[in-house]
Amino acid sequence: MKYLALYNYWIVVIIMMAGFYIMIARHNLVKKIIGLGLFQTGIFYFYVSLGKVDGGTAPIFVESLEAQATVYSNPLPHVLILTAIVVGVATMAMGLALIVRIYEKYDSIEEDEIKAIERQHWQENNGEFGISLTAPPTASS
Amino acid sequence: MTEQLVIMVLLSFLVVIAFGIILLKDLLVAVILSGIYSLTAAAIFVVMDAVDVAFTEAAVGAGVSTIFLLGALTLTRRQQKQQKHNNYFALLVVTLTGALLIYGTLDLPGYGDGQSIANQHPQLAQHFLQKSEDEIGIPNVVTSVLASYRGYDTLGETVVVFTAAIGVLSLLGLRRRKREEDPELDAKRQCRQQNEEV
Amino acid sequence: MNPLLALLPPLAAIPFILFFGERHKNLRELSIFIAGFVLLAINISIYQDYLEHQNVTSGSLNIFQGLTLELYAEPIGILFALLASFLWVVTTLYSIGYMRGHHERYQTRFYICFAVAIASVMAAAYAGNLLTLFIAYEAITLSTYPLVTHEGTEQAKRAGRIYLGLLMGGSIALLLPAIIAIWWLTGTLDFVAGGIIPADLMNPMWMTVLLALIVFGTGKAALMPFHSWLPNAMVAPTPVSALLHAVAVVKTGVFLILKVIVYIFGFNTLQQTGAASSLVTVAAITILLSSMIAMTKDNLKARLAYSTISQLAYIVLAALLANSVAVKGAGLHIITHAFGKITLFFCAGAIMVALHKKMISEFDGIGKQMPYTMAAFFIAALSIIGLPPLAGVWSKLAISEGAMVANEIWVVGVLMLSSLLNIAYLLPIPIRAFFAKSSEPNQATEIREAPLTCLMAIAITMLGCLVFFFWPGPVLGLLALVR
Amino acid sequence: MVKGLQQHHRVLQVISKLFIPLILLFAFYVQFHGDFGPGGGFQAGVIFASAFILHGLIFGEGRTRLVMPPYVLRFLMSFGVLLYAGTGLVSIMMGGNYLDHSVLSEDALHGQHWGIFAVELGVGFTVTAVMITLFYCFSSTRP
Amino acid sequence: MLSAHLPAFIIVLPLMAGPLCVISRHSFISWLIALLINIVVVFMSVAIFFQVSDEGVIRYALGGWAAPTGIEYYIDTLNATLLVLITIISLCTLVYSLPAVDREVAKHRHYLFYTGWMLCLTGLLGIVITGDAFNVFVFLEISSLSMYMLIALGSERRQALMASFRYLMMGSIGASFILIGIGFLYAATGTLNMIGLAESIPNVSDSRTVLVAFSFITLGLLIKAAVFPVYSWLPNAYQYAPTAVTAFLAGTVTKVSLYIFLRFFFQMFGSDYSFGKLLLGEVLLPLSVIGFFVMSLVAVFQTDIRRILAYSSIAQVGYIMAAMSMATHEGVAAAVVHIINHAFVKAALFVAVGCILYRLGNAQVTSMGNLIRLMPWTTSAFIVAGLSLIGVPLTAGFVSKWNLVNAAIDIGWWSIVAMVLISSLLAIVYIGKVIEAFYFQSASEEVSNGNRAIKDPPLMMLIPLWTLIIISVYIGINGSVVVDIANVAAQQLLNGFGVSLETVNTVVTGSSK
Known part of the structure; x- marks a missing residue:
């Protein structure tokens, strides 16, 4: 019976790990971002599951329910997860913007292709890899 | 028990979607799937009594995130390249991490256990549920905690969103449209100018 | 007088050197002279102070956890400081002629670094504890x-x-852990008469390891197998080789070893545990081996470098014998070898400036072209070999005596053998110069001496070799105060 | 994508014009009813933004910019953060700790109400502005 | 009265500076706003530091809700010191950034740059000051997101984008792991407050939940601190970010992660649990030793100075980790000392490299020829800081290394002593390589063509550079400043939180609600 109660957690772990796998194994950058989303959603379930109380209701006081002795679910994980969701979407937006710029510069969103381009670039420059493309310091003012 | 069954079914559904995302090469489909995934997630959150979370997940995960992902896809490409071989190292890492996590769950209080320390902590969970009405006076405990008890976290959260906007602005910028792209828009601008002159 | 003052003249000269730069060479070098004389005066007054009070110290600066920086005058240090500051003046005299004659570039940088090095040497000479000495050592x-x-x-x-790899590497990898270990074991790094490590502190084997860490970690003492930086460093301009690599730098190394043996370990500890005896062998091997290598070198400066390695090993050996007689010999040898070797280097530089010759095989007949230089060379060589009436004889005698006291008779044999080797690699040079037929007959009679300032410097140091034979009293008197 | 919608989907345009006010209204409801039911500044902000995003998708982002110009958004998102952080500073001025809403009014409960209202409004402003800005950024970039 | 609220102001002011910069939208004005706020914050952090050393630990209840119900700040000697450290480094690099950013970032993005900077500062200070485990995560994300953005602003070179993306991926994995860990901790104890956690963990220390929480937090922090096997985000990020950002990043970001390490493992979990029961030391020690050894070796073979310094940074993190894994008072103190010293030294080095880049346009060792004469002030600053990295006496690095070696000897780890010293030798090699190039390399073509004015950078860049150098040399000469602080901090860390929730040594707590 105890393990039945943990079944939820285990599925959540599988979901998290699916996301994690996409993040580290897939070369496609957009896929990585989607994977990050899956991973984080998994964490959200985990938190929210912690706060669930059997037979409870959402932690909003309603007059009609107040009369009966109502059990409420724990609101704290919900609050934490609201914050985490926002963090997640912020990270995702940032990542996608980076991907768009990377595609502009490399014409690819596959990590291994980009690595190959970098390597080629290195070889073409005969080791002068780090030569700066920043504005040349002409007549500094 | 029905509740538990619903959750189990939905979670299993999520697993299927997650594996679909791993395997599919078409990024557009993957994005749509992740949208569905978020919507399902929102449903699960409702069943788990986390209505605020569900609301947010539906709005953000299924809504805004999907739009951003679609936007990024239109700006890049739709197909994922075929990967030549499976990444066994990644599989190993993931398996180990997952095994560690499952090992950790063994001592967790069972799902829905109202007596767990997390749900019974007198200064946190129980304090919010029992005293927030007297201390804050609003019915939605989540809002009380969010905006008052842990208002500082929410300030941080707002700053995170703000940072993301700054970051994307600095990366992509707001580029001006060229006029000829949208003649209708041009007409409107002129119209507006005329109005101002009048 | 506060020993801290001894650091000031060389440092104070730097702004002047920079200011005058290449445009006012004479003023630049004048300022160095002034600094040199002031420094000499300060050192002499510290010497006199010491004779009167025997307690000359600067304040101490606490770094952390009881680690302090402190300057403190004691006999060996005073001797070393006097030696270095006197020879700085002489070397400056010499380098005016040499650097200009050789048209060296970046002379200003040269003089600045030189001044910093001298200031560091002063800090080393007056170091009041091992940490200060270590810092000065690194600064040098x-x-x-x-x-x-x-x-x-x-x-x-x-x-x-x-140079950097062996000296800095050795000091960080070997010397520093030894210092930290000493600090950890005894809780202090101060130089205390009689030493701070009691004989029963640890197993004699560990004591040997600790001592070996210090002796080998002090790369400047050029004990084999940590010697190879010294012949390599001979690419430097000759005044550098002369003052730094025959006197100041290398002597700082042996000075550090000397101080550690006298004031950290103490004679008693070393005599009781016998921790130093195996290292004496290493020093003896270095003496003989480097003398033999010196014979194979055709480049004069390289030959002198190996000779220096051998002579430094004398001092290390004397220190490791760990008795007051031998230490007196070590102190004396620092002085006598300094005067002898610097003269030899000066001569080598003079030959380079005047005739542009570096190889001994090209020296045939140059005695006629540079009679004064080669005469000085001859005298200094005799001093190094240890023949009377030259200063070198006293120090070799004292070291031999120390070996007898320590009951290591075989060391005397090594010294004898080494003297023979000295003769074998040093004397052929003046002989060749004076008696061999020149390969360039048409120039052979023309006198082409080095610049006057060079000759003056050579004369002064050569006289030093003589003076200390007849008048070693003050040095011996000072060394007798070592406790 | 945008252009296609513009030219051929009159139906969508008409329907969205009907819907956008409703969405905005709902956003206001979520914003101000967050104390009593689910929702709050963040959710309201996203919904509010989604109305503009819908407008942008259907009528073209350029035209949305006329309605909601970027400089307004830039100000709005900054203002939201400042409002939130400023509420806390006001608490300090009134003698409480940072973000202690109960000192904002004579009555602690009223103070909490005011504080939460201001704070949620700040979140709402910022989130609305940020989401619309992000949409602009992505849609104004040309592949 | 306001002095009681300093802990709140020190976070809120830089936080509000961000939006203000956005509203101003002007490159110089936004810099000015950032600068002014930063100066104020420096003074505040110093004031807090003295408050802490005079009156003891400060606890500040945010929202007036006494912990653990609400969130609180918990400030003791360790994080008060880190506040000072971060604000000073931020100030120095911010001053430096005005001319540097002008060159490296497009004009219309300057205001975004300074906004990001202020937000990053907020994030770092927020992490350091807080006493709430979940709050750490929130502010970690603020600092990380702004860091991704700041790195990507070096995007005149496309590698910066990829570097930023990799950092984003690694950073998100790290943050997610930390989030999982905090979740497990919450499940096991029901609280999020660090003191509350410290009190509850001994009761549940046998629980597998806490074990897993511990492992995930460790993994997450290892990634964030760029410890040996999971450092891969760092070299590219350091190399391609705008130079001012690199200096700021190198001085602070990994240090803050290490701070969380100290706070969590010594104080929250308690060293008995982390090191006694779970043998964290046995795991960390090999990683850190291999880390500092291998990374020093890798640094030797790099050709770009920034890359040399980046690998050296990973090596230095290894030293700090090694010191921590001793889990003794001396070890922890040595770690704190090195955190402080290395922050100043590395920031100075990166600022110096930035100055060279500013004039020369690249940072390849091969093009450093003749710089000692052309840019004497910059190169000599680099040399002084480089010597500190090696650990030459009278520099800050020596104080660090002395403490580290001494701590190792104290528990008889002679092999560690040897490894530390050998890797110091490698430091001689990689720093020596650069110094040798300064002196002796013949001038590169661009320089000798003379069509570029290669000379010392403007004073705006030199002054912060030399401020950092002087601080590090001062620490080297008067090391007891840092060592004393570190000893107090180590004592506080090893004593646990020392105060139970009832006997709060509070400056400002919640009202009587």
């Missing part, structure tokens, strides 16, 4: 690095790398 390494690589050629850069 760093400030002389630009001097070694002065020419900027590929060879100079390579030499610089070896």
Whole structure:
């Protein structure tokens, strides 16, 4: 019976790990971002599951329910997860913007292709890899 | 028990979607799937009594995130390249991490256990549920905690969103449209100018 | 007088050197002279102070956890400081002629680094505890690095790398852990008469390891197998080789070993545990081996470098014998060898400036072209070999005596053998110069001496060799105060 | 994508014009009813933004910019953060700790109400502005 | 009265500076706003530091809700010191950034740059000051997101984008792991407050939940601190970010992660649990030793100075980790000392490299020829800081290394002593390589062509550079400043939180609600 109660957690772990796998194994950058989303959603379930109380209701006081002795679910994980969701979407937006710029510069969103381009670039420059493309310091003012 | 069954079914559904995302090469489909995934997630959150979370997940995960992902896809490409071989190292890492996590769950209080320390902590969970009405006076405990008890976290959260906007602005910028792209828009601008002159 | 003052003149000269630069060479070098004389005066007054009060110290600066920086005058240090500051003046005199005659570049940088090195040597000489000495030691390494690589050629850069690698590497990898271990064991790094490590503190084997860490970690003492930086460093301009690599730098190394043996371990501890005896063998091997290598070298400066290694090993050996007689010999040898070797280097430099010759095989007949130089060379060589009436004899005698006291008779044999080897690699040079037929007959009769300032410097140091034979009293008197 | 919608989907345009006010209204409801039911500044902000995003998708982002110009958004998102952080500073001025809403009014409960209202409004402003800005950024970039 | 609220102001002011910069939208004005706020914050952090050393630990209840119900700040000697450290480094690099950013970032993005900077500062200070485990995560994300953005602003070179993306991926994995860990901790104890956690963990220390929480937090922090096997985000990020950002990043970001390490493992979990029961030391020690050894070796073979310094940074993190894994008072103190010293030294080095880049346009060792004469002030600053990295006496690095070696000897780890010293030798090699190039390399073509004015950078860049150098040399000469602080901090860390929730040594707590 105890393990039945943990079944939820285990599925959540599988979901998290699916996301994690996409993040580290897939070369496609957009896929990585989607994977990050899956991973984080998994964490959200985990938190929210912690706060669930059997037979409870959402932690909003309603007059009609107040009369009966109502059990409420724990609101704290919900609050934490609201914050985490926002963090997640912020990270995702940032990542996608980076991907768009990377595609502009490399014409690819596959990590291994980009690595190959970098390597080629290195070889073409005969080791002068780090030569700066920043504005040349002409007549500094 | 029905509740538990619903959750189990939905979670299993999520697993299927997650594996679909791993395997599919078409990024557009993957994005749509992740949208569905978020919507399902929102449903699960409702069943788990986390209505605020569900609301947010539906709005953000299924809504805004999907739009951003679609936007990024239109700006890049739709197909994922075929990967030549499976990444066994990644599989190993993931398996180990997952095994560690499952090992950790063994001592967790069972799902829905109202007596767990997390749900019974007198200064946190129980304090919010029992005293927030007297201390804050609003019915939605989540809002009380969010905006008052842990208002500082929410300030941080707002700053995170703000940072993301700054970051994307600095990366992509707001580029001006060229006029000829949208003649209708041009007409409107002129119209507006005329109005101002009048 | 506060020993801290001894650091000031060389440092104070730097702004002047910079200010005058290449445009006012004479003023630049004048300022160095003034600094040199002031420094000498300060050192003499510290010496006199010491004779009166025997307690000359600067305040101490606490770094952390009881680690302090402190300057403190004691006999060996005073002797060393006097020696270095006197020879600085002489060397400056010499380098005016040499650097100009040789048209060296970046003379300003040269003089600045030189001044910093001298200031560091002063700090080392008056170091009041092992940490201060270590810091000064590192400062000397760093400030002389630009001097070694002065020419900027590929060879100079390579030499610089070896120099920095062996000296700094050795000091950080071996010396520093030894210092930390001493601090950890005894809770202090102060130089205390009679030493701070009691004989029963640890197993004699560990004591030997600790001592070996210090002796080998002090790369400047050039004990084999940590010697190879010294011949390499000879790419530096000759005044550098002369003052730094025959006197100041290398002597700082042996000075550190001497101080550690006298004031950290103490004679009693070493005599009781016998921790030093195996290292004496290493020093003896170094003496003989480097003398033999010296014979194979055709480049004069390289030959002198190996000779220096051998002579430094004398001092290390004397220190390791761990008795007051031998230590007196070590102190004396610091002085006598300094005067002898610097003269030899000066001569080598003079030959380079005047005739552009570096190889001994090219020296045939140059005695007629440079009679004064070669005469001085001859005298200094005799002093190094240890023949009366020259100063070298006293120090060799004292070391032999110390060996007898320590009951290590075989060391005397080593010294004898080494003297023979000295004769074998040093004397052929003046003989060749004076008696061999020149290969360039038409120039053979023309006198082409080095610049006057060079000759003056050579004369002064050569006289030193003589003076200390007849008048070693003050030095011996000072060394007798070592407790 | 945008252009296609513009030219051929009159139906969508008409329907969205009907819907956008409703969405905005709902956003206001979520914003101000967050104390009593689910929702709050963040959710309201996203919904509010989604109305503009819908407008942008259907009528073209350029035209949305006329309605909601970027400089307004830039100000709005900054203002939201400042409002939130400023509420806390006001608490300090009134003698409480940072973000202690109960000192904002004579009565602690009223103070909490005011504080939460201001704070949620700040979140709402910022989130609305940020989401619309992000949409602009992505849609104004040309592949 | 306001002095009681300093802990709140020190976070809120830089936080509000961000939006203000956005509203101003002007490159110089936004810099000015950032600068002014930063100066104020420096003074505040110093004031807090003295408050802490005079009156003891400060606890500040945010929202007036006494912990653990609400969130609180918990400030003791360790994080008060880190506040000072971060604000000073931020100030120095911010001053430096005005001319540097002008060159490296497009004009219309300057205001975004300074906004990001202020937000990053907020994030770092927020992490350091807080006493709430979940709050750490929130502010970690603020600092990380702004860091991704700041790195990507070096995007005149496309590698910066990829570097930023990799950092984003690694950073998100790290943050997610930390989030999982905090979740497990919450499940096991029901609280999020660090003191509350410290009190509850001994009761549940046998629980597998806490074990897993511990492992995930460790993994997450290892990634964030760029410890040996999971450092891969760092070299590219350091190399391609705008130079001012690199200096700021190198001085602070990994240090803050290490701070969380100290706070969590010594104080929250308690060293008995982390090191006694779970043998964290046995795991960390090999990683850190291999880390500092291998990374020093890798640094030797790099050709770009920034890359040399980046690998050296990973090596230095290894030293700090090694010191921590001793889990003794001396070890922890040595770690704190090195955190402080290395922050100043590395920031100075990166600022110096930035100055060279500013004039020369690249940072390849091969093009450093003749710089000692052309840019004497910059190169000599680099040399002084480089010597500190090696650990030459009278520099800050020596104080660090002395403490580290001494701590190792104290528990008889002679092999560690040897490894530390050998890797110091490698430091001689990689720093020596650069110094040798300064001196002896013949001038590169661009320089000798003379069509570029290669000389010392403007004073705006030199002054912060030399401020950092002087601080590090001062620490080297008067090391007891840092060592004393570190000893107090180590004592506080090893004593646990020392105060139970009832006997709060509070400056400002919640009202009587």
